[in-house]
Amino acid sequence: MKLKYIVPVLLLALFTSCSSDDDNDIPPVNEVEDLIKVKDITNDTHTIELYTKSGKFYTGHNDISIRIMDNSDKKYVESATISWNPMMQMETMSHSCPKSEVSKVTGKNTVYNGTIVYQMTGMNGSGWSLKLTYTIDNQEYEAEDTITVLQSDKQNVTTVTGSDDTRYILALIEPSTPKIAVNDITVGLYKMENMMMFPVVENYTIALDPRMPSMDNHSSPNNQDLAYDSTQQMYNGKLSLTMSGYWVLNLKLIDDKDTVLKGEDITDSHTQSSLYLEIEF
Amino acid sequence: MKKLTLLYLSLLVGVITHAQDHSIHQKETDTLVTHLDEITVVGRRKLSNYRQEKTLSSIDEYLEKSNRVTMIKRGNYAWEPTLNNMASDRLSVTIDGMQIFGACTDKMDPITSYVDVSNLEKVTIASGQEGTENANAIGGGIDLKLPESKYYNTGLKSSVDLGYETNGNYKTTGADLVYSGNRLYISGDGIYRKSDNYDAGGNQEINYSQFKKYNISLQAGYKLSDHDNIDATFIYDKATDIGYPALPMDVSLAKATIGAIAYTHRSESTFVKNWETKLYFNTITHIMDDSKRPDVPIRMDMPGWSDTYGLYSKIKAKTQKHQLSFNLNAHYNRSLAEMTMYPNDPNENIMFMYTWPDIRTYYTSIYAKDQFYISTKEKLSFTARLGYQTNKIKKETGLESLQIFYPQISDSKSRILTSFSANYTLKHKKTDFSVGLGYGERAPSVSEGYGFFLFNSFDNYDYIGNPTLKNEKSAEVNFKTNYNHKNFKIGIEASYFHIYDYIIGQNDDSLSPMTIGANGVRVYNSLQYASIFNTFLNASYTLNKTLSLNTSVGYHYGKGSDHNNLPLISPISYLAEVNYSLKSFNAALQVNGNTNQGNHSVFYGEDQTAAFAILNLNLGNTFFIKDNKLILKYGIENILDTHYSTYADWNNIPRQGRNFYINTSYVIQ
Numbered sequence: 016m017k018l019k020y021i022v023p024v025l026l027l028a029l030f031t032s033c034s035s036d037d038d039n040d041i042p043p044v045n046e047v048e049d050l051i052k053v054k055d056i057t058n059d060t061h062t063i064e065l066y067t068k069s070g071k072f073y074t075g076h077n078d079i080s081i082r083i084m085d086n087s088d089k090k091y092v093e094s095a096t097i098s099w100n101p102m103m104q105m106e107t108m109s110h111s112c113p114k115s116e117v118s119k120v121t122g123k124n125t126v127y128n129g130t131i132v133y134q135m136t137g138m139n140g141s142g143w144s145l146k147l148t149y150t151i152d153n154q155e156y157e158a159e160d161t162i163t164v165l166q167s168d169k170q171n172v173t174t175v176t177g178s179d180d181t182r183y184i185l186a187l188i189e190p191s192t193p194k195i196a197v198n199d200i201t202v203g204l205y206k207m208e209n210m211m212m213f214p215v216v217e218n219y220t221i222a223l224d225p226r227m228p229s230m231d232n233h234s235s236p237n238n239q240d241l242a243y244d245s246t247q248q249m250y251n252g253k254l255s256l257t258m259s260g261y262w263v264l265n266l267k268l269i270d271d272k273d274t275v276l277k278g279e280d281i282t283d284s285h286t287q288s289s290l291y292l293e294i295e296f
Numbered sequence: 297m298k299k300l301t302l303l304y305l306s307l308l309v310g311v312i313t314h315a316q317d318h319s320i321h322q323k324e325t326d327t328l329v330t331h332l333d334e335i336t337v338v339g340r341r342k343l344s345n346y347r348q349e350k351t352l353s354s355i356d357e358y359l360e361k362s363n364r365v366t367m368i369k370r371g372n373y374a375w376e377p378t379l380n381n382m383a384s385d386r387l388s389v390t391i392d393g394m395q396i397f398g399a400c401t402d403k404m405d406p407i408t409s410y411v412d413v414s415n416l417e418k419v420t421i422a423s424g425q426e427g428t429e430n431a432n433a434i435g436g437g438i439d440l441k442l443p444e445s446k447y448y449n450t451g452l453k454s455s456v457d458l459g460y461e462t463n464g465n466y467k468t469t470g471a472d473l474v475y476s477g478n479r480l481y482i483s484g485d486g487i488y489r490k491s492d493n494y495d496a497g498g499n500q501e502i503n504y505s506q507f508k509k510y511n512i513s514l515q516a517g518y519k520l521s522d523h524d525n526i527d528a529t530f531i532y533d534k535a536t537d538i539g540y541p542a543l544p545m546d547v548s549l550a551k552a553t554i555g556a557i558a559y560t561h562r563s564e565s566t567f568v569k570n571w572e573t574k575l576y577f578n579t580i581t582h583i584m585d586d587s588k589r590p591d592v593p594i595r596m597d598m599p600g601w602s603d604t605y606g607l608y609s610k611i612k613a614k615t616q617k618h619q620l621s622f623n624l625n626a627h628y629n630r631s632l633a634e635m636t637m638y639p640n641d642p643n644e645n646i647m648f649m650y651t652w653p654d655i656r657t658y659y660t661s662i663y664a665k666d667q668f669y670i671s672t673k674e675k676l677s678f679t680a681r682l683g684y685q686t687n688k689i690k691k692e693t694g695l696e697s698l699q700i701f702y703p704q705i706s707d708s709k710s711r712i713l714t715s716f717s718a719n720y721t722l723k724h725k726k727t728d729f730s731v732g733l734g735y736g737e738r739a740p741s742v743s744e745g746y747g748f749f750l751f752n753s754f755d756n757y758d759y760i761g762n763p764t765l766k767n768e769k770s771a772e773v774n775f776k777t778n779y780n781h782k783n784f785k786i787g788i789e790a791s792y793f794h795i796y797d798y799i800i801g802q803n804d805d806s807l808s809p810m811t812i813g814a815n816g817v818r819v820y821n822s823l824q825y826a827s828i829f830n831t832f833l834n835a836s837y838t839l840n841k842t843l844s845l846n847t848s849v850g851y852h853y854g855k856g857s858d859h860n861n862l863p864l865i866s867p868i869s870y871l872a873e874v875n876y877s878l879k880s881f882n883a884a885l886q887v888n889g890n891t892n893q894g895n896h897s898v899f900y901g902e903d904q905t906a907a908f909a910i911l912n913l914n915l916g917n918t919f920f921i922k923d924n925k926l927i928l929k930y931g932i933e934n935i936l937d938t939h940y941s942t943y944a945d946w947n948n949i950p951r952q953g954r955n956f957y958i959n960t961s962y963v964i965q
Contacts, residue, residue: 195649195650195693196693196700197699227647229637229640229641230637230647233808233809235808236700236701236806256700257748258637258649258749258810259645259647259648260646260647261644261645295645
């Protein structure tokens with residue numbers, strides 16, 4: 016009777032002790048714990064590993080971690096300078112998207128990090144490619160491959176043309192896990208200078224009015240409009256969510272001269288701003 | 297229905313013919329006195345006077361007979377008692393000293409709905425600070441007293457009750473069994489009530505006014521010695537399919553389990569006469585939903601739970617001139633309620649919030665009362681209560697959701713609550729007189745302190761609780777006098793409450809309502825003060841042993857420091873009745889009405905309720921069949937089929953039209 020329980024325990028003990036015998040090194044610290052690999056991009060010399068929290072790229076703001084493995088000795092490169100360029104190939108033209116610089120993650124030896132805002136995607140996530148240019152010991156390398164960018168369920172990024180005839184991209188960064196509370200909200204605001212250049216827009220204001228369309232456009236108190244934070248290069252504000260469910264974040268884009276470039280106030284007759292993002296939880 | 301009517305008719309005929317031979321050999325022991333603050337449920341087996349026309353009446357109907365109590369009605373079930381024009385938040389409502397709190401955020405389950413008349417021996421109603429024996433309160437206390445164990449050695453006794461009312465096809469069936477030995481007492485009773493929709497005057501059917509409930513109670517007592525006994529009580533009450541015609545939602549389940557164990561030490565010879573220590577618990581589940589309503593803007597479920605654990609230790613002591621009582625009590629309550637809404641677009645996520653974010657209340661207090669008999673005619677009495685209460689928001693989500701409105705609050709708040717009263721009574725042969733002063737404080741209720749978007753269909757506003765509310769404080773004066781002359785008796789009583797930091801919902805136009813179609817949002821806040829005044833004039837005239845007249849008029853006043861009338865203040869109310877009573881038969885004809893509600897509160901969303909008067913006829917017989925007894929109660933309520941509603945009817949929901957009723961109790965001794 017009891018043997019039934021003892022045998023598997025013994026076997027397990029034996030097995031684990033055996034396997035640990037093989038390892039004579041201290042197991043290396045896993046620097047990409049909690050991250051899931053999205054894709055490897057390889058060239059002759061290196062394999063570039065791309066990680067996100069979800070293991071996928073989605074439209075909107077993506078926080079991406081990178082490791083470069085030397086194909087010859089399977090070791091991860093600890094001192095590289097990386098730049099990247101995501102490209103969307105459309106039928107008639109191609110364009111890039113807002114992206115940050117890639118920098119080494121402080122406190123880690125092999126991980127580099129940056130953000131990309133995919134403002135749209137093609138059928139079944141197609142159309143995007145990512146080109147990485149990196150320098151190791153003054154030697155420049157390049158790697159490029161197509162990537163899959165899936166469509167997010169809710170509108171967490173939007174591209175609009177302001178009254179100043181400029182194309183702007185707004186991407187929701189936080190809250191990534193919204194809750195019934197006053198949430199910190201962070202939005203990235205970029206200007207489309209040309210097909211390749213999407214610089215951060217500074218010192219604007221983004222007015223916020225969250226609403227629940229299913230609840231007769233119920234709103235919440237104590238929200239705070241988003242203001243520019245120059246160190247983060249993002250816009251921060253406060254978002255009150257009184258219950259879980261589907262929320263529309265009605266926005267107004269206001270420039271540094273207090274001119275409203277896009278978006279309207281919400282009234283009984285005008286229930287949704289032309290500039291908005293969505294949250295559902 | 298035909299069958300039932302036939303059954304009653306044959307029963308009636310048979311009994312009347314049979315009963316003639318039997319002399320009445322048992323004196324009725326009715327102790328019910330109309331205008332005392334303590335009204336006594338005489339029990340279903342006894343023919344009581346006009347105050348309890350129906351032996352099987354609900355507690356609600358029963359309480360309504362008290363002068364100071366009016367019932368707020370949201371339907372035909374679970375009426376909310378108010379005392380001195382103050383509702384549950386300002387009252388201490390207890391079951392035999394046990395704290396119990398409703399689990400519904402919309403007050404659809406007052407405590408009185410979780411017991412049945414069959415469970416009770418009497419109801420003690422005490423006005424103002426005199427009603428703080430069990431908890432801090434402003435308006436007073438209602439204690440629903442359970443029967444005490446009786447070691448009479450009378451053996452087994454049982455009774456069966458049947459009731460039928462035409463309006464709503466309302467059926468009641470009950471049975472109880474009592475064993476009383478020398479050392480052991482056991483009693484059990486069960487009652488089942490079911491009503492369909494009732495009709496208002498003019499045969500207007502009130503949809504969603506049905507209900508169904510059963511209640512089982514068990515009680516056991518064991519005498520350990522001549523001075524000590526131990527008692528256990530268990531009550532299970534379950535109501536299902538309860539309609540609330542005045543509200544947008546119904547209740548599919550309201551369930552309570554109440555349990556207690558008590559140890560009592562009695563002694564006549566020592567200073568301490570009675571020392572009772574009780575441990576108790578109760579748990580309530582309340583499921584509110586709108587699944588039976590065809591058209592709603594959005595489907596929602598609103599379940600709520602309330603669990604209370606507590607204990608008290610009461611000492612009664614006596615010296616020659618002093619009668620002392622002490623009560624040390626403590627309780628812990630957990631109140632949790634949530635709301636889930638189902639969007640009309642099935643692709644959207646459900647919407648969820650905590651409407652009572654798991655509020656834990658810890659309360660400990662001490663109470664003392666001294667009745668000092670200065671002389672045979674004069675008495676002074678003092679009461680004092682000191683309580684310490686802590687509220688804690690247990691759910692992190694709950695705290696964070698309230699912080700949307702109150703960013704500075706922390707998860708807990710403690711309060712000290714005090715209460716004092718002094719009363720002087722002078723009794724002469726023909727007159728008696730008493731005057732009292734009182735001061736009391738109360739903490740905000742869970743809804744007032746922590747409610748989150750609670751929709752009130754009365755004024756059509758969403759309410760947000762306010763954890764930063766100050767204690768509500770009341771200074772009170774009361775006065776009572778009676779004069780007897782021969783067969784004539786007249787009495788006046790009056791009480792005035794000056795309530796500081798009066799808690800009431802106030803408009804906040806900056807907030808957006810959650811409920812679809814609501815007028816706006818009100819946040820609980822304090823008025824600088826409010827004044828509430830109640831006075832009653834009672835007169836009775838006894839023509840002879842069998843015939844008496846009785847009248848009562850009440851005037852009520854309630855105003856806030858903002859000069860607005862307070863909501864739910866009664867207009868002038870009156871009652872007049874003629875009683876005819878023999879030993880085995882009684883009859884009463886009663887007129888009961890309100891004047892036009894001129895003092896309605898426009899500011900708080902009240903409309904004026906028109907004057908009304910209704911006429912009731914109540915009859916009762918007692919028959920003895922060998923050793924057994926049959927009690928019949930029958931009559932007509934609202935004889936003229938008046939279509940009316942009172943100021944206390946939620947959304948002016950009309951009350952019952954004409955109703956024929958019959959209650960029978962058969963007691964096997």
